[in-house]
Amino acid sequence: MSMKKKEEGFIQKEKFMITDDQLISLGTQYIWNEWKTKELPDFSPLADEIPGEKQKERGVSMENVNLHFVFNALNNIKCAVMLQEENASTLIDDFSKYLRYVFCYSGRKTLVPAGKVFDYLLCYGNLQEARFEKLQFEYCIGTTDFSMPPFYMEEIISVVVKEFVMEKTCDGYLILETEEEANQYVLTIQTLSGRYSNEKWENLMGTNGKLSEILKKGELHGYAAFAEMPESGGVRIRIAIPRQK
Numbered sequence: 001m002s003m004k005k006k007e008e009g010f011i012q013k014e015k016f017m018i019t020d021d022q023l024i025s026l027g028t029q030y031i032w033n034e035w036k037t038k039e040l041p042d043f044s045p046l047a048d049e050i051p052g053e054k055q056k057e058r059g060v061s062m063e064n065v066n067l068h069f070v071f072n073a074l075n076n077i078k079c080a081v082m083l084q085e086e087n088a089s090t091l092i093d094d095f096s097k098y099l100r101y102v103f104c105y106s107g108r109k110t111l112v113p114a115g116k117v118f119d120y121l122l123c124y125g126n127l128q129e130a131r132f133e134k135l136q137f138e139y140c141i142g143t144t145d146f147s148m149p150p151f152y153m154e155e156i157i158s159v160v161v162k163e164f165v166m167e168k169t170c171d172g173y174l175i176l177e178t179e180e181e182a183n184q185y186v187l188t189i190q191t192l193s194g195r196y197s198n199e200k201w202e203n204l205m206g207t208n209g210k211l212s213e214i215l216k217k218g219e220l221h222g223y224a225a226f227a228e229m230p231e232s233g234g235v236r237i238r239i240a241i242p243r244q245k
Contacts, residue, residue: 064106064151076130091130094123105150115144121153128161134172143180146241155214156189156237164191164235185241191234201229
C-alpha cells in the first residue's frame with residue numbers, strides 16, 4: 001500500500017462521520033440561500049472591520065469559545081489540507097471569520113445585527129458540515145431587520161446538532177428560516193424526519209432541560225420560543241422576536 005493511501009486511510013479513521021446512509025428526500029420545495037439573489041441589508045460575508053466594535057487586543061473573554069468545537073474544526077481543516085480537498089481554503093477562511101466573531105463578542109451583553117449573526121452561523125455551519133458527512137445546513141433568510149444576542153442561535157443549533165444529528169435520529173438536514181410578520185420577526189430551526197424518544201425529549205425540554213434553559217434566555221429579551229416534535233418527525237423550534245422600535 002502506498003504512503004498516500006495509508007495516510008488517507010488514517011485520516012478517514014480519525015475523522016468522525018455519521019454512518020447511517022439512509023437519507024429521506026425533502027418532501028417540500030424550499031427556496032434556500034435567498035440572500036444570493038436578494039441584496040438583503042447587513043447580510044454579507046464578515047467584513048474586515050466591524051462598525052463600532054474594535055478587537056480587544058488584551059484580556060479577550062473566552063466565555064463563548066467552545067474549545068471542543070475549535071479542536072474538531074482544526075482537525076477537519078488539517079484533514080482537508082492533507083487530502084488536498086478543494087474546500088480546504090474555504091474552511092480556513094470560515095474558521096478565521098468564526099474566531100473573529102467569537103473574540104469580538106464573547107462575554108459581552110450587546111445585541112448584534114441579525115445579518116452578522118447569520119454570517120457567523122454560515123461559517124459555523126460550513127465547519128460543522130466538514131465534520132459530519134451527512135449534515136447539511138440550509139438557509140432561507142427572508143429578513144435581517146432586527147438584532148439579537150450574539151450566541152443565542154448557536155447555543156440552540158449546537159444542541160440540535162448534538163442531540164438530533166449525532167444521535168442519528170434525523171437525516172442530517174438542519175434548516176434555518178427567518179420571516180417577518182405583522183408585529184414580529186420569526187426564526188424557525190428544524191430538522192426533517194426521524195423520531196425522538198419521549199424520554200429524551202422530556203430531558204431536553206423539562207424544567208432544567210438543556211434546550212429549555214437556552215430557550216428561556218430569550219425571554220430576557222422579550223422573545224417567545226416554542227419547541228415541538230412534529231408528527232412528520234424531527235424537531236421544530238420557533239422563536240418570535242417583537243418588532244424593535
